[in-house]
Amino acid sequence: MATEAPLTDAHTKPNPAGPAIVAVAAWIVPGLGHLLLRRWGRALGFFLATAGLALGGYGLRGEVFSPRSSDPFGALGFIADVGSGVFYFLSHLFETAGPELSRASGDYGTRLLAASGIVNLLGVIDAFGIARGRRG
Amino acid sequence: MHVHLSHFATMAIFALLVSVAFACVGRHTLATRIKYALLSFLLFLAIGIGVAWLMYPLSR
Numbered sequence: 001m002a003t004e005a006p007l008t009d010a011h012t013k014p015n016p017a018g019p020a021i022v023a024v025a026a027w028i029v030p031g032l033g034h035l036l037l038r039r040w041g042r043a044l045g046f047f048l049a050t051a052g053l054a055l056g057g058y059g060l061r062g063e064v065f066s067p068r069s070s071d072p073f074g075a076l077g078f079i080a081d082v083g084s085g086v087f088y089f090l091s092h093l094f095e096t097a098g099p100e101l102s103r104a105s106g107d108y109g110t111r112l113l114a115a116s117g118i119v120n121l122l123g124v125i126d127a128f129g130i131a132r133g134r135r136g
Numbered sequence: 137m138h139v140h141l142s143h144f145a146t147m148a149i150f151a152l153l154v155s156v157a158f159a160c161v162g163r164h165t166l167a168t169r170i171k172y173a174l175l176s177f178l179l180f181l182a183i184g185i186g187v188a189w190l191m192y193p194l195s196r
Contacts, residue, residue, distance in 0.1 A: 041169070045160035049153045056149055059139035094137055108146045115150060119157040126161050 019131035026127040028085045030120045033127030046123035053116035054087035058094035062109025063101060077110075083117025083124075151180030 017025070017036045026033025031047030034040075065077035082088045100106035129135035141149070152173075159173035 041166060042160045045156050045169075049157040049160075052149070052153045055137075056139075056141075056146075056153075059137050060141065060146065061138060097138060104143065105141065105146070108141075108143075112146075112150060115154060119154060122157060122161060 017131070019128050022131040023124050023128040026124040027083070027120065030085060030087070030123060033124065034130070037127060037130050039127075039130065042123075042126070046120065046126075050084055050087065050116050050120040050123070053112050053119060054084050055094065057109040057111075057113035057116060058091070060105045060109030060112065061095065061097060061100035062106060062111070062113045063099040064088070064091045064095060064113060077114060080114035080117040083121040084113070085120060087116060147184050148181065151177050151184070155180065 022033040022036050025036055026046075029047075030050035031043035031045075034043035034046060063077070065074050065081050067078050067082075069075050069078055081091075087094070099110070101110070126135065155173045155176035158176050159169040163169045163172045
């Protein structure tokens with residue numbers, strides 16, 4: 001069983017931003033919430049994971065769900081997609097050719113985009129917990 | 137932007153990136169994060185390939 005590292009300076013300094021600001025920052029820009037909390041490793045990890053999954057999804061021409069979807073799965077897809085923050089808001093820059101759902105790769109792309117949002121939401125919850133002092 | 141990836145490469149990229157995120161949440165030191173991410177990545181691949189083989193008879 002590995003031992004936990006001793007608390008460093010970054011862990012003991014008071015949090016300059018409130019938990020709500022940290023959570024919103026973590027959602028808008030993946031990793032920014034942890035950056036505000038001086039958790040450099042987690043910030044980099046969440047940014048790389050979210051960005052990699054989102055860019056992979058756009059590269060595979062996955063479907064980006066809009067907030068005006070009429071079917072329940074579309075609504076769930078939108079919630080998952082919008083979780084990736086800036087990568088969702090700038091989707092028109094990344095996916096200029098539109099989705100390609102007639103091929104398996106387009107379907108995989110849709111899953112990668114959803115995973116990107118879910119991973120970032122995990123980061124938001126983690127950053128919020130740290131900001132509230134409930135996580136190490 | 138358009139990339140061409142095989143099914144396996146897509147699964148491996150997904151597994152790697154999700155494993156990194158899990159390691160960031162689940163572990164606190166760099167060494168334990170790397171170990172956790174590697175183990176998670178290998179398990180993703182092993183289970184993915186295992187499930188693919190189990191489903192193989194259904195595709196014929």
